[in-house]
Amino acid sequence: MIKAALLSKWHVHAVDYAKQAQEQQNLSIEAVWDEEKERGDQWAQELGVPFEPDLETVLLNSEIDAVIVTTPTISHKDVIVSAAKHKKHIFTEKVLALTVEECNEILAEVEKAGVQLMVSLPRLVESYYLYAQEALDKGWLGQLTMVRCRMAHNGAVASADHPDGWLPAHFYEREHTGGGAFIDLGAHPIYLANRLAGTPQAVMARLQSVFHQDVDDQAAVIVDYESGTLGILETSFVSGGSPFQLELYGTEGSILIEQNELRIKSSHLNTKDWVKPEEMMESLPMPLVQWVNAIEKGEEPTITKEDALNLTLVNEGAALSEKEGRRVDLQPIKNSLAR
Structure with a gap:
């Protein structure tokens, strides 16, 4: 049995x-x-468990095997x-950290300790992503362009029940969040596009x-990928009412996903019409389940x-781009770690 502590309800x-x-x-x-x-x-x-006000006491407890991190x-x-x-x-909410340098510090300590780290990126286990990735891998879209x-959602929009929106007020405090909508909710478009398009090159x-001057509450970001793919x-x-959308466009086909509904059009199919696949791939285990399986069974997440x-x-490149009003080449951020 893995014994875990919950670190923060932030x-x-x-x-x-x-x-x-x-x-x-x-x-x-x-x-x-x-x-x-x-x-x-x-x-x-x-939850019917003890509260410990001192973090160090929790971490020193030899009975605790793991932590679930949802701190600021x-x-x-x-x-x-x-x-x-x-x-x-360690299981943690996205993002892992605010800078690549901080991420590498974390990963170095995790490797040294020999513990399992999982960042919650749940849309990478969904069937629509898996289908899109398979379509790319099999060449059904040709070259991804x-x-x-x-x-998106309306978490910052005032209502009768929530005058400041239904998101907690601390989501708009930069000293806790490090950013706004893009660093939090925008994480999902980022990691999906990264998986599908490859290594990000510029932002x-x-x-x-x-409504909240300290942080962004909406964002649009263009990413250039080393593959030549453009990410929007x-x-x-x-x-209000904005659906989740994921669109892939290639030289030989396209995929449109809205909510969980997927359509594909491809020159490799026996029709020129849009096709809704009759069978979708099964979703993978959720990130927390993969984390538990990695700890207990040594399964690779x-x-x-x-x-x-x-x-x-x-995220780091986008913050710099907004601050300086320019396109940011991401290679110098990676190169600075080698100095």
Whole structure:
């Protein structure tokens, strides 16, 4: 049995991960820590486990094998590095860290400790992504020329029940988040496009503040990939009714995905019409399940450190692009780590 501690209820997905953990027969929640004592104590009572106000005490506990990290994004590096140094397996909400340099510090400690690290990038296990990847690998689209992905909701839009929107107010505090819509919700378009298009080469970003001047609450980012593919990534906290969309365009075909519905048109099929596949690939296990299987059975996860690094690389480049109002070549960011 893997005994885990929950580290913070700061992120909106903290409750989801706690529920997923409770559903695993070989994983048990043993303790809660939180930066805010009242929030953490209440959560611990709801879960029926002890609340520990001191993080170091949690990490020093030899009975704790693993931690689930949903702290403020700005705290990821320090919390995860400390957990690794204490030989704890780590599951964390995206993003891994704010800079590639911080990511590499984390990965070095994880490798040294010999523990399992999983970053939650859940759309990489969905059947529509797996079908799109297979279509690319089999050449059904020819050469991939463009990827467009949009992930948006209305979390920052005022309503009668939520005058400031349904997202927590701290999602707009840069000192905790390190960014706004793009670094959080925009992570999904980033890691999907990275997987489909390859290594990101350059970024041009527009991170716009509509209601919250400290951070962006909508963004549009163009990514150049080494493969020659162009990525168009969109996200928003201020879009009502916006569906999830993933589009792939190639020299010999296209794929359109809206929500979970997929259509393909390809010169390799026996029709010139759009086709909805009769059978889709089965989804892979969720990231938390893959993490547990890696710890217990030594199974290799499908979500990799390269996924985490390239996610942060695009985020870091986008922040610099917005700040300086220019296209940012990502190679210097990677080169600076070698100096």
